[in-house]
């Protein structure tokens with residue numbers, strides 16, 4: 001963190017308790033805290049980026065599914081959409097957990113699959129309106145205020161009730177089947193118990209809303225970014241494995257550099273290439289929250 005100038009502090013449990021008054025800390029060694037961290041609204045951010053792109057001259061077409069990539073030999077020549085073909089010298093595929101299916105239309109294998117995760121929201125808890133986002137690293141359970149309510153994210157549970165922070169194994173083939181988007185019934189009692197253990201303000205926790213959506217996993221929990229080996233003009237930016245919102249400004253900058261200049265200049269992103277899954281190279285330690 002110091003090398004990159006990010007003001008993250010290691011904090012002891014006394015400081016943790018000052019940051020989140022009343023929270024149980026007797027099972028902690030300490031924590032990490034960055035006072036410049038925060039949270040953003042992804043849909044508002046997307047609307048803002050879309051508006052900025054339009055102002056800069058981009059032509060955005062919504063509601064038009066890309067049904068296939070158009071490939072001629074070793075190069076991509078465009079995209080087939082429900083509204084007709086679009087010819088292009090370069091195509092960036094940034095379709096989240098749907099990327100494997102789209103890339104398969106150009107005979108490009110991409111190991112990205114959908115992994116269901118859930119979110120819950122409490123009734124009003126005004127006493128906790130000012131606390132920072134709290135993450136239990138070992139379980140992946142986390143909570144933060146959203147105005148007067150608390151929003152919880154949690155790991156999945158295995159059939160025998162164990163915590164599963166990420167998928168146990170990748171699927172056998174891609175594109176893989178999608179699990180239905182239903183919140184597993186075992187999660188709410190687990191969240192209520194875990195929350196009550198962590199903070200007495202959650203003793204009578206009332207969950208008023210819950211929903212599931214998909215993480216876009218790769219086998220090493222890191223995204224696939226950059227030029228696709230062997231298919232000129234085809235680029236990927238997908239598979240952020242549940243961390244893509246915060247990475248999106250940097251990834252956009254880097255992938256555009258690679259598309260326009262042939263190589264990302266701001267950072268070396270070669271380790272993020274699809275090449276690692278073709279050759280079996282493993283530059284990253286898998287980690288998911």
Ligand SMILES: Cc1cc2nc3c(=O)[nH]c(=O)nc-3n(C[C@H](O)[C@H](O)[C@H](O)COP(=O)(O)OP(=O)(O)OC[C@H]3O[C@@H](n4cnc5c(N)ncnc54)[C@H](O)[C@@H]3O)c2cc1C
Pocket residue numbers: 064065066067094095096097098099102117118119153213214215216237238239240241242243244245246247
């Ligand atoms: C419960 C949960 C909590 C999360 N929390 C965080 C967090 O705290 N911080 C963080 O950074 N990230 C978080 N994430 C992850 C983050 O939401 C994703 O990593 C991010 O949205 C990925 O962005 P993306 O643009 O790659 O894919 P997406 O956001 O999935 O966008 C892909 C888009 O492509 C479109 N598309 C797909 N197929 C086609 C097609 N054939 N033609 C045309 N369009 C197509 C889709 O409709 C979609 O709009 C969380 C995710 C979940 C599920």
